[in-house]
Amino acid sequence: MTETARADQPTTTVAVPAHARRNDVAFHRWIFGGIALAVAFAPALAYPVFLMKVMCFGLFASAFNLLLGFGGLLSFGHAAYFGAAAYVSALAAKAWGLPPELAILAGASAAALLGALFGAVAIRRQGIYFAMITLALAQMIYFVALQAKVTGGEDGIQGVPRGTLFGLIDLGNDYALYAVVALIFLAGLAAVHRIVHSPFGHVLRAIRENEPRALSLGYRVPRYRHAVFVMSATLTGLAGATKAIVFQLASLTDVHWTMSGEVVLMTLIGGMGTMFGPLVGALVVVAMEYYLASIGGWISVIEGAVFVVCVLGFREGIVGVLARKLKRPL
Amino acid sequence: MHTIFGIPSQLLFGQLLLGLINGAFYALLSLGLAVIFGLLNIINFSHGAFYMLGAFLAWMLLTYCGIGYWWSLVLAPLIVGALGIAVERLLIARLYRLDPLYGLLLTFGLALVLQGVFRNIYGVSGLPYGIPSALAGGRNLGFMILPNYRAWVIALSLAVSISTWLAIEKTRLGATLRAATENPALVEAFGINVPLFVTVTYGFGVALAALAGVLAAPIYSVNPNMGADLIITVFAVVVIGGLGSILGSIVTGFGLGLAEGLTKVIYPEASSTVIFAIMIVVLLVKPNGLFGKAT
Numbered sequence: 001m002t003e004t005a006r007a008d009q010p011t012t013t014v015a016v017p018a019h020a021r022r023n024d025v026a027f028h029r030w031i032f033g034g035i036a037l038a039v040a041f042a043p044a045l046a047y048p049v050f051l052m053k054v055m056c057f058g059l060f061a062s063a064f065n066l067l068l069g070f071g072g073l074l075s076f077g078h079a080a081y082f083g084a085a086a087y088v089s090a091l092a093a094k095a096w097g098l099p100p101e102l103a104i105l106a107g108a109s110a111a112a113l114l115g116a117l118f119g120a121v122a123i124r125r126q127g128i129y130f131a132m133i134t135l136a137l138a139q140m141i142y143f144v145a146l147q148a149k150v151t152g153g154e155d156g157i158q159g160v161p162r163g164t165l166f167g168l169i170d171l172g173n174d175y176a177l178y179a180v181v182a183l184i185f186l187a188g189l190a191a192v193h194r195i196v197h198s199p200f201g202h203v204l205r206a207i208r209e210n211e212p213r214a215l216s217l218g219y220r221v222p223r224y225r226h227a228v229f230v231m232s233a234t235l236t237g238l239a240g241a242t243k244a245i246v247f248q249l250a251s252l253t254d255v256h257w258t259m260s261g262e263v264v265l266m267t268l269i270g271g272m273g274t275m276f277g278p279l280v281g282a283l284v285v286v287a288m289e290y291y292l293a294s295i296g297g298w299i300s301v302i303e304g305a306v307f308v309v310c311v312l313g314f315r316e317g318i319v320g321v322l323a324r325k326l327k328r329p330l
Numbered sequence: 331m332h333t334i335f336g337i338p339s340q341l342l343f344g345q346l347l348l349g350l351i352n353g354a355f356y357a358l359l360s361l362g363l364a365v366i367f368g369l370l371n372i373i374n375f376s377h378g379a380f381y382m383l384g385a386f387l388a389w390m391l392l393t394y395c396g397i398g399y400w401w402s403l404v405l406a407p408l409i410v411g412a413l414g415i416a417v418e419r420l421l422i423a424r425l426y427r428l429d430p431l432y433g434l435l436l437t438f439g440l441a442l443v444l445q446g447v448f449r450n451i452y453g454v455s456g457l458p459y460g461i462p463s464a465l466a467g468g469r470n471l472g473f474m475i476l477p478n479y480r481a482w483v484i485a486l487s488l489a490v491s492i493s494t495w496l497a498i499e500k501t502r503l504g505a506t507l508r509a510a511t512e513n514p515a516l517v518e519a520f521g522i523n524v525p526l527f528v529t530v531t532y533g534f535g536v537a538l539a540a541l542a543g544v545l546a547a548p549i550y551s552v553n554p555n556m557g558a559d560l561i562i563t564v565f566a567v568v569v570i571g572g573l574g575s576i577l578g579s580i581v582t583g584f585g586l587g588l589a590e591g592l593t594k595v596i597y598p599e600a601s602s603t604v605i606f607a608i609m610i611v612v613l614l615v616k617p618n619g620l621f622g623k624a625t
Binding site for chain 1: 367372431436438442443445447449559565569599602607610
């Protein structure tokens with residue numbers, strides 16, 4: 001999503017010289033190292049289940065931002081992939097008795113498949129229509145989850161066993177589970193970084209900035225859009241499946257449109273189109289929900305108000321502002 | 331008992347009537363969305379919240395002020411329209427130079443706030459609102475019994491939809507509005523106050539949503555969540571019809587309501603998803619929607 005709507009106005013992106021870009025990659029490596037360190041030592045400071053929630057949502061928001069920030073497509077239905085993966089991995093672990101690693105894999109694969117199907121339909125329109133179509137498609141998944149017997153209706157799937165990883169490590173222990181979630185989180189993040197900085201990612205940005213030009217250069221735009229949609233859905237599914245194992249629960253909340261809105265909010269607060277913004281946004285939103293849990297239902301009012309304030313006066317997001325001050329892409 | 335294709339005719343006509351009622355709401359809401367989109371170029375996510383607000387205003391006017399249904403039918407859209415004008419002036423107007431997706435995000439946040447406030451004050455169980463006495467009862471049409479209130483809802487929403495269409499297509503004011511949709515800069519150069527047009531249009535669009543809310547209050551109970559799920563279905567309706575045509579959104583609204591009612595008879599499990607399934611088919615066959623212009 002660019003700040004300028006019309007093609008005749010200059011875009012806000014500034015060309016970066018090649019040597020600066022190499023520096024930035026090194027800088028990003030340092031930040032990744034910092035995140036890995038923070039993840040390693042955070043359990044000493046905060047409750048592990050809270051941190052695991054932050055990591056699941058951080059990965060979710062990063063995957064969502066892959067589509068929005070780099071693909072230029074605002075999906076308002078990412079809860080479908082998050083929730084579908086949560087349900088499938090919960091079923092796999094509980095009903096089919098699969099070990100956690102296969103349950104998570106099953107969830108992510110289901111999200112990939114769903115993303116391939118829905119993506120093919122949704123990319124037929126862009127902009128506002130794309131947002132409405134993804135929202136409507138996700139609502140379909142919500143109704144299926146509500147009505148199907150296997151998903152447990154209003155109750156969802158509760159009491160999902162955490163199981164033993166590779167038949168060796170008992171994930172009933174919060175710290176063992178924490179290590180696994182941390183690895184999934186860092187691997188997912190590395191995947192997003194790799195995709196963004198690959199030749200594929202550069203073509204994506206070219207399409208976002210100037211679609212007719214990319215088309216005229218011979219790039220098959222719909223194919224690129226579909227590919228990034230599937231990647232985003234898959235990584236979203238990875239986050240959703242992991243979340244189901246951590247909380248031992250897949251419920252209607254995971255597929256509801258409020259979840260789709262929440263991930264948009266995280267990305268908006270952190271900074272759309274930045275590498276690390278969605279993580280910051282996820283931390284802010286999850287922390288807000290955690291510390292303000294006592295006010296109950298008013299939290300959605302606060303989230304709505306934050307939405308309005310961010311859209312009106314804080315479109316760059318926290319990391320976006322930082323990146324401008326540091327004059328480096330973050 | 332009569333049957334049609336093996337379906338009892340009472341059941342069939344009953345569900346088709348329900349479908350027509352739903353269709354009336356789809357039509358009123360998608361009409362408002364289309365009018366707003368035409369001039370403001372944004373999708374108003376808070377449309378469902380304004381619909382809910384209309385129903386709540388009817389309930390509040392009755393409960394706190396003793397004002398009945400008929401006055402609410404006028405007052406609630408006026409109040410919501412005024413609120414819409416304030417929202418457009420204070421908030422949405424700041425976003426016109428940006429990507430239209432920001433308008434979607436802003437109105438989404440607004441919807442969260444409005445729905446959240448009412449949910450916290452009034453809970454989610456729903457408040458009853460009686461049918462006005464003049465429209466109580468029903469009449470026997472021979473093949474089915476038609477409740478008077480439902481006939482009124484269909485008739486009024488048809489009348490409002492068609493007069494809106496006529497006003498936009500056939501009057502001088504409507505012609506100016508269409509010109510402003512097409513090329514705001516040029517229309518402004520002719521000395522017409524386009525920003526005022528935009529503001530009033532937004533107010534009018536959300537007033538339509540509030541009118542639908544008042545109409546819905548006696549049928550469904552008054553509930554803070556009543557607009558949230560409805561608006562997503564209306565988005566699908568809008569994608570199917572395309573936002574380009576006013577008449578298109580009216581026809582699509584009623585048509586899809588009927589399709590939904592029919593599904594309830596044939597295969598009830600699919601009734602909540604059938605509109606989304608139709609949307610997928612339309613997108614694959616005619617991506618711009620049934621009445622949409624090529625972009």
